[in-house]
Each structure stands twice: as structure tokens, then as C-alpha cells.
Amino acid sequence: MIKHALNVTREGDFAQWYQTVITEADMAEESGVRGCMVIRPWGYGIWERIQRLLDDRIKATGHENCYFPLFIPLSYFEKEAEHVDGFAKEMAVVTHHRLIHKDGKMIPDPEAKLEEPLVVRPTSETVIGAAFSRWVQSWRDLPVLINQWANVVRWEMRTRMFLRTAEFLWQEGHTAHASVAEAREETMKMLEVYRSFAEECVAMPVVAGEKPENERFPGAVSTYSIEAMMQDGKALQAGTSHFLGTTFSSAQDIKFQNSEGQQELAQTTSWGMSTRMIGGLIMTHGDDDGLRVPPRIAPWQVAIVPMLRDNDEDAALIDYCKTIQQALAKQYAFGEPVRALLDLRAIKAVTKRWGWIKKGCPIVVEVGGRDMAGGNVSVTVRTDLYKEDGKLNSAIVAQDAFLADAVGTLENVQKALFDQAKARADANIVRDVTDFAGLESYFEKAGKFPGWVEVEWAKPSGADLDKVVERLKALKLTFRNVPNDAAPATGICIFTGAPAVERILVARAY
Amino acid sequence: MIKHALNVTREGDFAQWYQTVITEADMAEESGVRGCMVIRPWGYGIWERIQRLLDDRIKATGHENCYFPLFIPLSYFEKEAEHVDGFAKEMAVVTHHRLIHKDGKMIPDPEAKLEEPLVVRPTSETVIGAAFSRWVQSWRDLPVLINQWANVVRWEMRTRMFLRTAEFLWQEGHTAHASVAEAREETMKMLEVYRSFAEECVAMPVVAGEKPENERFPGAVSTYSIEAMMQDGKALQAGTSHFLGTTFSSAQDIKFQNSEGQQELAQTTSWGMSTRMIGGLIMTHGDDDGLRVPPRIAPWQVAIVPMLRDNDEDAALIDYCKTIQQALAKQYAFGEPVRALLDLRAIKAVTKRWGWIKKGCPIVVEVGGRDMAGGNVSVTVRTDLYKEDGKLNSAIVAQDAFLADAVGTLENVQKALFDQAKARADANIVRDVTDFAGLESYFEKAGKFPGWVEVEWAKPSGADLDKVVERLKALKLTFRNVPNDAAPATGICIFTGAPAVERILVARAY
Incomplete structure (x- = not known):
């Protein structure tokens, strides 16, 4: 009988298990601001990895990053009725631009009321459409291929960390094209970028396909998604790509002169992936010992824990660990240098070990005095945590052998996580x-x-x-x-x- | 007499010249939203380089990235009087969470008024302080070393692109320490990170020092800054680092048990650098032909322009250019692969050339059929644009020689930009x-x-x-x-x- 690291199991209470993983893996916490969370270093580190790898793919497909305003004047929304109705119920509205003291409290200054209220962007089709209308005059200006990394706000009444929060982080791509065919090709290309990113980087098998009419993005002609199966069998929409036709180009006047000299409306698309992906990661790969992070998106792929004893041997032990860290950093896994952390915090080694297991670091290396004397390390691989007898599966191996195998082990963990999730999803589609x-x-x-x-x-x-x-x-x-x-x-x-x-x-x- | 690329000179009208550089280098534009700009790809690409290089230095000094809420409840500000008074006049306030239709317009729903208005963060000491009070219990939890990359809003009445905008992008570091000495050491360490980053990466000489009392950040005990001299002789504050003492720890109750078992208030710091740095970059390095970007922060360090003629030779010419691009990408400048773009846009080669010059790309390479036949390229270096006779200084050199010299040329450009700015600043301090x-x-x-x-x-x-x-x-x-x-x-x-x-x-x- 294995005694797992968490005090709740997936089988026992999946929702409670999800919250427990987030807490025990130090990923996020309640902020005290309604519906908004604090993303802590391990959660944000995963987001930074997602950003880096997805951004590379977005740029490799010809898109450039820009930044557009957080605030959108109400009048921009009024131009596109279906779109505004889709978001009106959950918009945060800025109405004042100054505070004053009154009766010992701070209040919005009635003298500093905005002439036109501003909406905190729930998505940026309208404000980016307005920019496109300035940028696009001729067919030569097309396509316009833009992406932005930003925060957005949708005033959700029932929130859940990473899955549904009032403020969340995402990327939103926006493009304009001369023809329907080209815009539709873009829509499918970015759907494929999301599919391959989810499967190759997050090790999350997904089904790519078209949403039915009732699930379309407000204003879209066609909406496509990638859907992932969580361990409780529920589906999570992990990314969407929309063909918007001329909905926004007619509202925002994105017109161009075609090669025959006639005025035409541009065909636009938009597509987004958000911090919701981290919720999907937890529910795809987590187990009853906490999170398991695929090596490609793990902030640290190897955690090295010296078993310090506050004695004369400590300095030598730290040096020994540093040598291992440096040797790892010179190796490449998935085309990038291996990310190995030397954990020197002033807490017990066993607490560190279980901390890294709960965080889902792919490989944990512990080194005690005896290991060092024998030229060894003690290695625990997150996807192979227990022996048959229920004891922790930590293997003492020669340092050289560990270093020779490390990249291969990371590749195996990446593959094992995908294969497990894929087998589960395949077995559960009827x-x-x-x-x-x-x-x-x-x-x-x-x-x-x-x-x-x-x-x-x-x-x-x-x-x-x-x-x-x-x-x-x-x-x-x-x-x-x-x-x-x-x-x-x-x-x-x-x-x-x-x-x-x-x-x-x-x-x-x- | 040189005919420069811009229609306004620094000498003639510095303010107008500044705006012209931003427009002609495609860096940013008015958004239509009061006080907010659209940052276009070249401007945002520079920001991404600043982010990458500064983030590396912030992490190398032991800090981790997190993300905190955009919205701050009014009550958080009320706890710290001096701080709120410093920002109250320029705060955007969210008061409603829904829109409704009325008389054919959209208005904030009077039924959806927030019980407590939310401020859009002008800076995050209060909300991060609240998190620190949860995180810090014992001296063992200290120091806490956190950074966040975020947008912030200060409702400025007179705005100017990059220098002063209602919304801007920045990083804000926040730390908590057990002693005054440690917190002061952190304050000075980050000031030095800013100084070295500004000088080594942005090639911007700065003076690091302490602000007088009247220029302190609201709530700070001591504020330090780096100040850079613009080409019109004005100073630009390009980064600040604050020792906050117990101002925020007493307001937010950041207490810890020290090693003697007594309760103490933590000593905190904060420090920030923003998109304002891009304004400083323009006014430090720009000239009458547009921007000049130091190679370390240039999104593209080399722009390769094939002189296409819509004939049979084009394919061979593109291949020839691709070979050069690939050879450059295999070389390292400043520890990173050289960033070389092959410009295949459907516009005239001469327009491309001047576009890259105005953007300040360090090296522009043009290749025509005759160059290719001779195994040559035509090279223009942005810091050495004109010959003595006023003609464009484009040199035809053998491809091999160009490739052998490229990294050295980039290093020279980086150094030349710094040296020019340094000489100017030194000569103009009395x-x-x-x-x-x-x-x-x-x-x-x-x-x-x-x-x-x-x-x-x-x-x-x-x-x-x-x-x-x-x-x-x-x-x-x-x-x-x-x-x-x-x-x-x-x-x-x-x-x-x-x-x-x-x-x-x-x-x-x-």
C-alpha cells in the first residue's frame, strides 16, 4: 500500500485534489481580489515556458508581436452587436480617473468621471480591428499577421484557479487577409500550431475540430478548438481559432483596394491560448503525489538536493553537486540546454525531495556524503516514483552513468506522459x-x-x-x-x- | 551636403524629430484610446529584447517571476496614506462589472455596481505586500525575491509616446528582508543591475545615484535612479530602485519571527524599469536618418535585401541570400546566434533599404545579380552611413569577407553607439x-x-x-x-x- 504525498486522491474528490495540487506544488493562491489569483513562481515558470515555446511557433509561422491598449472605448463595441452582446455581461468598466478622500475613506472623484466609459479588454478584436483599418489600404498591405501577449478580464461569477478567473493571461493572434481561402487557411494553420504545441510540448493529446454553431465565438463565422480529456473524463477546451469573415472588417472598416482596383473588405481571423492550459496540464498529468510536468515545459528539469549536515563536508558536497549541475547545463534536451537547479534552501533535504516531487520536477537528484564518496547520486524519476513494494523508487547510480542517461531520461518522461494520457483518452472515447x-x-x-x-x-x-x-x-x-x-x-x-x-x-x- | 532620410532634424525641432522617428521606424502609433499607444512590431521587438536581457539579469541575481492581480481594492490603498496620495490623482477606477443596452447605446449597468471600487494598478506594492504578509512567518522565509512583468496605468493628462503614457509596460521587482542592511544591499544591487543593463545592452551611459527627498517614490525611505542624458541635454530617469523600510510591511502586516523568537517587521524594496527605456533609446541613439538600435537589443541585427527583378534570376538570388542568412545564424554575437532577416516583401528594394536604415537595423545587406555573380554583397553599416562626399557609404565586399567580419562589425556598432553617447554626456556635465x-x-x-x-x-x-x-x-x-x-x-x-x-x-x- 503506497502512502501518497497528497492528502486527497483524484478518485476520492477530483475537485479538491485539483486545488490541493495547486497549493502543494506552489503554483497559485487566492489573491484577496475577487476572482483574481496570484500566480506563484512554479506556476508562472510553467507559463513562461509555454510562452517561450508557443511564441517560437507563432513567430515561425510569420507572425509578429505587438501591444494594444488595455482599455477599449464603449463606442468600439457598439459597432458590432453580436460581439458586444457576447461579452457585455462580464465586462469590467472604468468610469473615473481619480480618487479623493471623503469621510476618512477614498472614493472615485465625482469631478473626474470619464466622458466615455472604458471597458477593460475581454478580447481585442475591436481595438485591433481599428488599427488594421489604419494599416490596410491595398492588397499589398495584406496579409497582416499579428499576435499579442496580454492580460484580459471577463467578470466571471464562479471562478476556479487557472480554469476560469476574472483576469487571465493569454496570447491573442489577429490576422487580416485578401481572400476567404487565405483566411480559412490561416485559421486551420493556427489550429494545427495549437494541436502540435499541446501534444509535443505539453504532452497533452487533443482532438482538433470545428465547434458547432452554438459554441462559436461571438462574431465568428467558424470556430475551431482543440479539446483535451481530463482525468475525470471531462473535456477542456485548450485553444480556439476563429474565421471571422467580414464581421469585424465591416464594423471597423478594414478595406483594401484589390489588384483590379476595387474596394473589398478584408477577411479576418483570431486565435488564442491562455493560462487555462496550466489547469489542463494539472488535470492531464497530475497524480496522487502532485503535479507531473512534461520536461519540455518544466521550469527546472532536474532538481539537485545535497543532503547538507551543517558540518565540514558540506562545502565538498555542494561542489560535487555544482559539477553535476554544470555538466547537465552543457547537455541539450529538446534543442535547449538542460535546466538543472541546485537547491540550497535552509530546509531539510527530505522536505525538498517531496517538494520537488509534488511540483512534478521530472528528475530529482539527491546526494549524501556516502554517494559522493562512491562517485554516485541518488536518482528519482517523477514518472516512476514507486517500486512494486510501495517504497520510493530512488536508485543509486554512478554520476557518469546518470549524466550519460539524463537527456534520454527526460525524453522518456516526456514520451511516457504523452503516451499515458493518449492511451487514457483513446480508451474513453465511445x-x-x-x-x-x-x-x-x-x-x-x-x-x-x-x-x-x-x-x-x-x-x-x-x-x-x-x-x-x-x-x-x-x-x-x-x-x-x-x-x-x-x-x-x-x-x-x-x-x-x-x-x-x-x-x-x-x-x-x- | 547630405540629404537625410527624415524631413525634420534634431537641431531643427527635437520634439517633432522624436515623433517622426517613432513613425518612420514603425515603432508605435496613436491608438484612438486616450493616452494609450499601439506598440508596433519594431517597437515591441525592441521591448522583447529588453525583456529577455533584463529578465536574465533579474533571474541571475536570484529573483523569480510571479503574477499579481491587475485590480487593487481601494481598501488596500487606504492603509498607506502617503503612497495613496502619491497616486490618487491619476488612478483609473473600475466601478461596474456589466454593460446593458439603453436608448441604442451601451452603458454600465446600474444594477452591476461593485461594492468596493477597484483601482487598475499604478504599481503593486500594496497587493504584493498583502501576499508577502501571507508568505512570511519566520526569518527562514526571508528574503523573498520576486519580480513581475506587467502593464500598469497612471492617468497622465499630458502624454507622449513611450515617455509618458496612461498605460505602460514594465517590470516591478519586490523583495522582503530580515534586516535594513540586507534590504539596502538589495536596493543598491538592483540599481547596479539597471546601470550595467543600460550601459552594456542599451549602450546608454547613465549616472546612478540617490534622489533627493522631494523626488522619492511615495512611501520610500530612499529612492535611487539611473539618469541618462538625451541629445537635447535633458535628463531621462531610466530606472528606479527604492528602499521602502517598513512603510509597506507595517501597512500590510509583513511580520516575521526572528532567530531570537521575536516578532519583527520585514524591510522591503521595490524597483522598476519600463517601456520608457525605448523613449530613452531613441533620444540617445537616433539621428537625422532615424533610429539606431544597439545590436544587443536589435530585433534583427542584419537585414538582407535581395534586389528582385521579377525574372528568372530571382530564385537564385533568394537562394544566395538564404545561404548568407543561414551562415549568419550559425555565428554568435554577444553570446547569442546572430539575428538575420531575409526581407522578401513585395516592395521596392530601395524602399526596404531606407526602411531598415530608419528603423536603425545595425547592418543592411543588399544583393543584386551582379553582386551574386561576383560572390559579393553590398554592406551598409548604420553607424557609418555616409561617405565624406555625402553619398551613402555602401561597400561591395566579398561574401566570405562579410561573413568573417559580421560579428566584429556588430560589436563595433555596439561600442561606437556607447562611446558616442558617453562622450556627449561627459562633455555636457558642468x-x-x-x-x-x-x-x-x-x-x-x-x-x-x-x-x-x-x-x-x-x-x-x-x-x-x-x-x-x-x-x-x-x-x-x-x-x-x-x-x-x-x-x-x-x-x-x-x-x-x-x-x-x-x-x-x-x-x-x-
């Missing part, structure tokens, strides 16, 4: 449900953590679709997406009985 | 003014672009200092700082006639 009763019965019988069901449907629209969505809602289910690589439909729609046109995923979701 | 009349007379006679005057003073305080500040204000002058390496005072205070205690810089300033 494709043989052929009627609505079968759908109900699957979710009744599937137990605590049901998977996803891929069904055939006739893709109803408008009020007909609303009815279907309501029926799903009664079962706490939602449409996820129509997988790009789904098999063709051959039967009838499980909702309407009409001939089916495609296959769509149904699941509980975050 | 140290022989010994009375107030002499100060007045210097600024009367110095002409359009006066330098700085370092004078001896008695360091008056309170109301006595206010009087001195008023006298300076009448001359449009301000105190900058007491240089760390100033000579000792030996005479009398030029303001009060009392024995002087130190030497302080007086200047016009941004």
Missing part, C-alpha cells in the same frame, strides 16, 4: 452510440468519470439546434467539436432522426 | 558652478540644448527643500540625483550658503 437513449444510458452507466461519446448528427441550425442543446444540458452534456479526422457519417442523427452529415463529440466539460 | 547666479547664467548661456550641472548643496529638508525646488522650477530645472561616484563636497551650498554635504545633478528633464 463511438458506437447510435441513438439518444444510448447516449443517456452511457452517461448513466459510465460511473463517476465518464468519457466522451462521438455521435452522428444532422447538424441542425438555429432553433432546432437550441432544442438539441437543451436536451444535452439536462444531462449536463455539451457539444465539444466535430473532429477534423472523424470518420464520415453513414447513419442517422441521434437527435433528429434525419440523415446524419458528420460526427460530433459530446461530453461533460470545464 | 562641475564648476559655485553659486546660484552661476547656475542661472549657465542655463541662460548654454543655448538650445544645455547639459547638466553638478553643484554642491547642504541637502536641506522639508520646507527648506521645497523653497529650493521652487527656485529651480522657475528655471524649468529639477534635481536628478546625487551620483554614487561624485566627488566629496568641499565648499558651500549654492542654494543656502551653508556648508555643503554632497554634490547633486541639476537639469531639465523628461
Whole structure:
């Protein structure tokens, strides 16, 4: 019987387990400001790795970073009715620009009221569209390929760390093109960037596909997503890519003269990935001992813990550990120097060990006096934590052998995390449900953590679709997406009985 | 007579020249949102380089990055009177969390008024102090060494791109320590990080020193700055480091048990550098042909422009340029791979050339069919733009020779920019003014672009200092700082006639 590091298990209480991982891995905490969290160094370090690797891919596909204002005048939103209605309910509004003292308190100065209130950006299509309208005159100015890393605010009433917070961090790409074909190609290209980034870097298997009409981004013609299966079987939308057609170009007047000399509206896209990805990482890779971070996005890939004893040997031990750290830093894993930390904090070595395990550092190296004397190190690999007898699987190996194997071990951990998640997702997508009763019965019988069901449907629209969505809602289910690589439909729609046109995923979701 | 690329000179109209450089180098533009700018790719690319290099130095000195909320409840500010008074006049205040339609317009929903208004952070001492009070219990928890990269808002009435904008980007470091000595050491360490970063990376010579009492950050015990001399002789404060004593720890209750078991207040510091640095970069290195970017912070260090002719030779020409680009990317300058761009935009080669010159790309390489045939390239170095006869100084050199020299050329450009700015600053600091009349007379006679005057003073305080500040204000002058390496005072205070205690810089300033 293994005694795990956390006091709650995934099986026992998944929601509580999620919060416990965040706390025990020092990733984030409540800030005291409603709906906003403090992202602590280990959580932010993961975000910095996500930023670095995703930014490289965004730049490699020809996009440049810019920065646009945090504040958006109300009038910008009024131009695009569907878009503003999609966000109006959750907008933080700035109305004053000065505070004054009154009765011993600070209040907004009634004399310093803004003529036009400003919205704190929930997303930046409107303000970036206004810039595009200045930048685009001729077909020669197209495409415009822009990205921004920024904070955005959506005033959510029920928040949950990383998954749904009033303020969150993200990147939002915005592009303008001369033709529908080119804009659609961009939309799919960035969906593929998200898919490959999620799978290759975060080791998170995802299903890329198109969202149904009711799940579209406000103002979009088509919305695509990547969806990941969490360990409780729920789906997490981990990135979206939108073809916006001329919705924003007509509202913001993004016009160009085409090569025949005629005025045309540009076709635009937008796409985003956020700190929500970190919530997905936790629920994909965490276990009952805490987080497990894929080496490519781990702030530190190796933590080196000298077993200091406050005696004469300590200096030699630290030197020995430094040699290992420097040797690791000269090696390359995934095309970057290995990131190895020497942990010299003034706390007990065993506390450090379990701290790094709970944080999910891929490799923990401990070195005591006896290890050093024998030219050895004690190595614990996060994906292989326990022996069969339930004891911690720390192996004493020669320093040279450890150094020779380190990069290979990191590659193995990256692969093992992906393979485990992939096997779990594959095993939990059901494709043989052929009627609505079968759908109900699957979710009744599937137990605590049901998977996803891929069904055939006739893709109803408008009020007909609303009815279907309501029926799903009664079962706490939602449409996820129509997988790009789904098999063709051959039967009838499980909702309407009409001939089916495609296959769509149904699941509980975050 | 050289015909320069800009239609305005520094000598002719410095303020207009500054705006023109920003526009012609595609760095930023008005956003349509009051006081906020759009930072365009070349401007943002420079900021990304600043971030990368400064972040490396912040981490190398033991700090970790975190992220704290954008919004700060009013009650947090009320705890620290001097601090809130320092910022109250320029705070953006969020009062509502929803919009509704009314009479065909969108308005803040009166039903969705916040119980407690939220301030958009002008700086984060209060909200980070609240976190520190949770994190710090014992001397073992100290020091806490944190940094954040974020946007902040100060509602400035008169704005100027990069120098003074309502929203700006910065990093703000915040630390807590067990003793005054340690916190003061941290304050000076980060001042030195700023000094070395400014001089080594931005090639911007600065004077590091302590601000006088009237220029302290609201709530600080001591404020230090780096000050840079712009080409119009004005001073720009380019970074600040504050020793905050127990101002914020007493307001936010940051207490710890010391090793003797007694409760003590922590000693805190904060320090920041912002997008203002980009304004300083322009006014330090720009010339009448546009910007000149030091290679270490140039987004692209080499721009390669093939002279395409829409004919059969184009493909070979592009291949030839790609070979050069790849050969450059394999070389290292300043410890990083050389950043070389192949410019394939559908515009004329001559427009590209002058575009890169105005952007200040350190090296522009042009390649025509004849160059290729001879195994040559045409090279223009931004710091050596014109020949004696006023013609553009583009040299045709063998490809091999260019590649062999490229890193050395980048190093030379970095050094030349620093040396030029350093010589100018050194030549324009006057140290022989010994009375107030002499100060007045210097600024009367110095002409359009006066330098700085370092004078001896008695360091008056309170109301006595206010009087001195008023006298300076009448001359449009301000105190900058007491240089760390100033000579000792030996005479009398030029303001009060009392024995002087130190030497302080007086200047016009941004």
C-alpha cells in the first residue's frame, strides 16, 4: 500500500485534489481580489515556458508581436452587436480617473468621471480591428499577421484557479487577409500550431475540430478548438481559432483596394491560448503525489538536493553537486540546454525531495556524503516514483552513468506522459452510440468519470439546434467539436432522426 | 551636403524629430484610446529584447517571476496614506462589472455596481505586500525575491509616446528582508543591475545615484535612479530602485519571527524599469536618418535585401541570400546566434533599404545579380552611413569577407553607439558652478540644448527643500540625483550658503 504525498486522491474528490495540487506544488493562491489569483513562481515558470515555446511557433509561422491598449472605448463595441452582446455581461468598466478622500475613506472623484466609459479588454478584436483599418489600404498591405501577449478580464461569477478567473493571461493572434481561402487557411494553420504545441510540448493529446454553431465565438463565422480529456473524463477546451469573415472588417472598416482596383473588405481571423492550459496540464498529468510536468515545459528539469549536515563536508558536497549541475547545463534536451537547479534552501533535504516531487520536477537528484564518496547520486524519476513494494523508487547510480542517461531520461518522461494520457483518452472515447437513449444510458452507466461519446448528427441550425442543446444540458452534456479526422457519417442523427452529415463529440466539460 | 532620410532634424525641432522617428521606424502609433499607444512590431521587438536581457539579469541575481492581480481594492490603498496620495490623482477606477443596452447605446449597468471600487494598478506594492504578509512567518522565509512583468496605468493628462503614457509596460521587482542592511544591499544591487543593463545592452551611459527627498517614490525611505542624458541635454530617469523600510510591511502586516523568537517587521524594496527605456533609446541613439538600435537589443541585427527583378534570376538570388542568412545564424554575437532577416516583401528594394536604415537595423545587406555573380554583397553599416562626399557609404565586399567580419562589425556598432553617447554626456556635465547666479547664467548661456550641472548643496529638508525646488522650477530645472561616484563636497551650498554635504545633478528633464 503506497502512502501518497497528497492528502486527497483524484478518485476520492477530483475537485479538491485539483486545488490541493495547486497549493502543494506552489503554483497559485487566492489573491484577496475577487476572482483574481496570484500566480506563484512554479506556476508562472510553467507559463513562461509555454510562452517561450508557443511564441517560437507563432513567430515561425510569420507572425509578429505587438501591444494594444488595455482599455477599449464603449463606442468600439457598439459597432458590432453580436460581439458586444457576447461579452457585455462580464465586462469590467472604468468610469473615473481619480480618487479623493471623503469621510476618512477614498472614493472615485465625482469631478473626474470619464466622458466615455472604458471597458477593460475581454478580447481585442475591436481595438485591433481599428488599427488594421489604419494599416490596410491595398492588397499589398495584406496579409497582416499579428499576435499579442496580454492580460484580459471577463467578470466571471464562479471562478476556479487557472480554469476560469476574472483576469487571465493569454496570447491573442489577429490576422487580416485578401481572400476567404487565405483566411480559412490561416485559421486551420493556427489550429494545427495549437494541436502540435499541446501534444509535443505539453504532452497533452487533443482532438482538433470545428465547434458547432452554438459554441462559436461571438462574431465568428467558424470556430475551431482543440479539446483535451481530463482525468475525470471531462473535456477542456485548450485553444480556439476563429474565421471571422467580414464581421469585424465591416464594423471597423478594414478595406483594401484589390489588384483590379476595387474596394473589398478584408477577411479576418483570431486565435488564442491562455493560462487555462496550466489547469489542463494539472488535470492531464497530475497524480496522487502532485503535479507531473512534461520536461519540455518544466521550469527546472532536474532538481539537485545535497543532503547538507551543517558540518565540514558540506562545502565538498555542494561542489560535487555544482559539477553535476554544470555538466547537465552543457547537455541539450529538446534543442535547449538542460535546466538543472541546485537547491540550497535552509530546509531539510527530505522536505525538498517531496517538494520537488509534488511540483512534478521530472528528475530529482539527491546526494549524501556516502554517494559522493562512491562517485554516485541518488536518482528519482517523477514518472516512476514507486517500486512494486510501495517504497520510493530512488536508485543509486554512478554520476557518469546518470549524466550519460539524463537527456534520454527526460525524453522518456516526456514520451511516457504523452503516451499515458493518449492511451487514457483513446480508451474513453465511445463511438458506437447510435441513438439518444444510448447516449443517456452511457452517461448513466459510465460511473463517476465518464468519457466522451462521438455521435452522428444532422447538424441542425438555429432553433432546432437550441432544442438539441437543451436536451444535452439536462444531462449536463455539451457539444465539444466535430473532429477534423472523424470518420464520415453513414447513419442517422441521434437527435433528429434525419440523415446524419458528420460526427460530433459530446461530453461533460470545464 | 547630405540629404537625410527624415524631413525634420534634431537641431531643427527635437520634439517633432522624436515623433517622426517613432513613425518612420514603425515603432508605435496613436491608438484612438486616450493616452494609450499601439506598440508596433519594431517597437515591441525592441521591448522583447529588453525583456529577455533584463529578465536574465533579474533571474541571475536570484529573483523569480510571479503574477499579481491587475485590480487593487481601494481598501488596500487606504492603509498607506502617503503612497495613496502619491497616486490618487491619476488612478483609473473600475466601478461596474456589466454593460446593458439603453436608448441604442451601451452603458454600465446600474444594477452591476461593485461594492468596493477597484483601482487598475499604478504599481503593486500594496497587493504584493498583502501576499508577502501571507508568505512570511519566520526569518527562514526571508528574503523573498520576486519580480513581475506587467502593464500598469497612471492617468497622465499630458502624454507622449513611450515617455509618458496612461498605460505602460514594465517590470516591478519586490523583495522582503530580515534586516535594513540586507534590504539596502538589495536596493543598491538592483540599481547596479539597471546601470550595467543600460550601459552594456542599451549602450546608454547613465549616472546612478540617490534622489533627493522631494523626488522619492511615495512611501520610500530612499529612492535611487539611473539618469541618462538625451541629445537635447535633458535628463531621462531610466530606472528606479527604492528602499521602502517598513512603510509597506507595517501597512500590510509583513511580520516575521526572528532567530531570537521575536516578532519583527520585514524591510522591503521595490524597483522598476519600463517601456520608457525605448523613449530613452531613441533620444540617445537616433539621428537625422532615424533610429539606431544597439545590436544587443536589435530585433534583427542584419537585414538582407535581395534586389528582385521579377525574372528568372530571382530564385537564385533568394537562394544566395538564404545561404548568407543561414551562415549568419550559425555565428554568435554577444553570446547569442546572430539575428538575420531575409526581407522578401513585395516592395521596392530601395524602399526596404531606407526602411531598415530608419528603423536603425545595425547592418543592411543588399544583393543584386551582379553582386551574386561576383560572390559579393553590398554592406551598409548604420553607424557609418555616409561617405565624406555625402553619398551613402555602401561597400561591395566579398561574401566570405562579410561573413568573417559580421560579428566584429556588430560589436563595433555596439561600442561606437556607447562611446558616442558617453562622450556627449561627459562633455555636457558642468562641475564648476559655485553659486546660484552661476547656475542661472549657465542655463541662460548654454543655448538650445544645455547639459547638466553638478553643484554642491547642504541637502536641506522639508520646507527648506521645497523653497529650493521652487527656485529651480522657475528655471524649468529639477534635481536628478546625487551620483554614487561624485566627488566629496568641499565648499558651500549654492542654494543656502551653508556648508555643503554632497554634490547633486541639476537639469531639465523628461
